[in-house]
Amino acid sequence: MTVRACPICAVPLEPTAYEGLAVLRCPQCQGHLLELARYDALRRIPRKTIVELEAEAQAGFSGDTAAAIRCPRCHTAMSKRPLSVPGFALHVDVCGKCALVWFDGGELALAQLAHQASPMFREVQELKRRAEALAADPARKAAFDEAVAKLPEPQNPLRAGLTEAVWDAFLRIAWGLHGPTRL
């Protein structure tokens, strides 16, 4: 594999496993370079816990890079795409030509954190389905609705969830136009 340099620090990126998948990581700024399709896969098999991800995000976060950076593979300017993590104004840098995405230090952990919050939303959806099933029994449904209304809101903005639709659209566009690329 050709050695790719960090688009921020220019030091060689190192192959590493993230959530069990091969990615490239900068030993200096802790940024990550990965294929868009691999990021899609990585989000589907979360292995790190919320606590691990929070620690990683706090340790590695170096601030969002505002300047335009160049793709470590083809060296053309990457485009900024919003990374919708509530409470943070973050962007990832994408090379549509190579279907590669760059996460500044800590941003991949933040994105995973936001994503891993989504099972909580799925649980809420499941509760709603059960509530619908209870609709035939008005007294039980009223008691159920009252209990659901008392459920606490997620306190941590990181856990409030990534906008799935934004990512899905962004992955579809970048991936659909260009297909797989080796790092």
Ligand SMILES: [Zn+2]
């Ligand atoms: Zn770096």
Ligand SMILES: [Zn+2]
């Ligand atoms: Zn490129």
